[in-house]
Amino acid sequence: MNPKLWSGRFKKNTNKLVDEFTSSLPFDSRLYKHDIEGSIAHVKMLSKCKIISPDEAVKIEDGLSEIYREIESSKFIFNIADEDIHMAIERALIDKIGPVGGKLHTARSRNDQVTLDVRLYLKDEVKFIGKLILGLQCELMELAKDNMEVILPGYTHLQHAQPILFSHYLMAYFFMLERDFERLKDCYKRTDIMTLGAGALAGTTFPIDREYVAKQLGFSRVSENSLDSVSDRDFIVDFLSAASLIMVHLSKFCEELIIWSSSELNFIELDDAFTTGSSMMPQKKNPDVAELIRGKSGRVFGHLMGLLATLKALPMAYNRDLQEDKEGLFDTIDTLKLSLEIFTGMLSSMKIEEKKMKEAAEEGFTNATDAADYLATKGIPFREAHEIVGKMVVNCIDKGCRLSDLSLDDFKKFSLLYDEDIFEVMSIKNSVNRKNSFGGTSTKSVNKQITIAEKIIEKEQTWLTLE
Numbered sequence: 001m002n003p004k005l006w007s008g009r010f011k012k013n014t015n016k017l018v019d020e021f022t023s024s025l026p027f028d029s030r031l032y033k034h035d036i037e038g039s040i041a042h043v044k045m046l047s048k049c050k051i052i053s054p055d056e057a058v059k060i061e062d063g064l065s066e067i068y069r070e071i072e073s074s075k076f077i078f079n080i081a082d083e084d085i086h087m088a089i090e091r092a093l094i095d096k097i098g099p100v101g102g103k104l105h106t107a108r109s110r111n112d113q114v115t116l117d118v119r120l121y122l123k124d125e126v127k128f129i130g131k132l133i134l135g136l137q138c139e140l141m142e143l144a145k146d147n148m149e150v151i152l153p154g155y156t157h158l159q160h161a162q163p164i165l166f167s168h169y170l171m172a173y174f175f176m177l178e179r180d181f182e183r184l185k186d187c188y189k190r191t192d193i194m195t196l197g198a199g200a201l202a203g204t205t206f207p208i209d210r211e212y213v214a215k216q217l218g219f220s221r222v223s224e225n226s227l228d229s230v231s232d233r234d235f236i237v238d239f240l241s242a243a244s245l246i247m248v249h250l251s252k253f254c255e256e257l258i259i260w261s262s263s264e265l266n267f268i269e270l271d272d273a274f275t276t277g278s279s280m281m282p283q284k285k286n287p288d289v290a291e292l293i294r295g296k297s298g299r300v301f302g303h304l305m306g307l308l309a310t311l312k313a314l315p316m317a318y319n320r321d322l323q324e325d326k327e328g329l330f331d332t333i334d335t336l337k338l339s340l341e342i343f344t345g346m347l348s349s350m351k352i353e354e355k356k357m358k359e360a361a362e363e364g365f366t367n368a369t370d371a372a373d374y375l376a377t378k379g380i381p382f383r384e385a386h387e388i389v390g391k392m393v394v395n396c397i398d399k400g401c402r403l404s405d406l407s408l409d410d411f412k413k414f415s416l417l418y419d420e421d422i423f424e425v426m427s428i429k430n431s432v433n434r435k436n437s438f439g440g441t442s443t444k445s446v447n448k449q450i451t452i453a454e455k456i457i458e459k460e461q462t463w464l465t466l467e
């Protein structure tokens with residue numbers, strides 16, 4: 001077996017189980033592209049600063065590029081005893097180009113190298129996730145535009161509250177996701193810091209140029225303190241926390257889709273391509289996809305808690321505990337990307353049962369507030385109007401009818417201020433369209449929200465294309 005790259009100080013080989021236990025290669029091999037990118041930038045800097053010769057730099061660069069191609073084409077053989085992707089690549093380089101390959105690690109430690117790699121990798125992933133969020137936001141906006149007439153009951157406490165536009169409901173998720181987008185941008189900002197040059201913990205004796213490395217790799221700034229550089233994983237916590245909230249939002253929407261697709265409500269029908277059957281009950285069409293997204297939110301929250309627990313009370317600077325940051329991060333990224341993509345497909349393919357929604361919106365006295373507002377507009381203190389309509393509702397429950405089934409005479413029994421126009425005020429459509437306050441559910445107000453959303457989409461599109 002090959003000796004370790006750090007074997008100088010050791011008299012014995014590593015225990016086999018310890019190799020397995022300590023190796024991060026099975027999961028951090030996904031960092032290969034960013035590791036090589038970082039190494040090439042480092043080697044260019046070493047040459048520019050005359051720490052190695054230009055000739056040596058070219059040899060190392062070519063060797064690294066070849067290794068990159070070998071990994072891409074699955075020709076590269078990974079050996080678990082190499083500990084991690086950084087050592088695997090360095091060993092392969094030395095095997096390929098000889099002892100000069102050993103110069104790559106001048107003025108560098110794996111401690112600063114690993115955070116550089118994760119930062120480079122996460123920056124790419126954050127942008128990709130941003131794209132998926134924006135895609136979902138666009139889908140929500142299109143759905144809203146296409147369904148401006150659709151009314152459904154709005155709920156509080158899962159009880160019928162007031163009728164709302166379906167588009168209003170969709171736009172609520174648009175703005176939720178916009179906060180998620182903002183959080184991702186914030187997390188990007190904290191990830192966009194170049195940490196290479198911190199060495200193992202204290203910096204280096206070599207005359208390096210960190211700004212040059214940052215520039216080559218597209219980082220907007222350089223970390224200020226080497227101890228902080230190698231121990232900081234806050235940016236990963238930021239990401240896991242932003243990811244957790246995205247999953248909270250998706251899980252809420254999924255819960256609603258599951259309830260809406262129940263035979264009791266039938267507000268929507270999920271497409272066959274986004275549902276599954278039962279192995280026993282032939283009639284079943286189950287919302288498993290929505291349930292799984294709802295369920296997967298739990299593992300993402302778990303990764304956030306896991307990393308916080310790993311970081312708590314860690315002494316400075318680098319400790320191997322920090323290697324535990326990766327599996328949770330990678331799993332979160334995979335889970336989040338799949339969830340966002342599948343959710344968007346599920347949403348765009350579902351059938352909206354407009355009639356069912358409207359019928360439900362008319363049940364449960366959803367226009368009771370309108371009857372109270374009517375009296376309040378005519379000068380009755382709202383508290384009293386509320387009391388009067390409450391009594392009307394009880395009366396209707398006893399009779400088994402809706403408020404709008406009452407005659408004008410019935411209305412007048414509760415208040416003489418009621419007139420013929422109350423019926424128009426109480427219609428579900430008017431109940432919605434009179435809620436014209438900024439941010440309200442009327443068509444006018446939702447159209448305003450859509451206009452705002454269009455500007456937001458433009459802004460975020462620009463951010464996504466920025467380097």
Ligand code: ARG
Binds near residue numbers: 111324
């Ligand atoms: N695989 C390690 C990690 O993921 C890389 C750094 C290891 N450094 C060390 N001195 N053992 O954190």
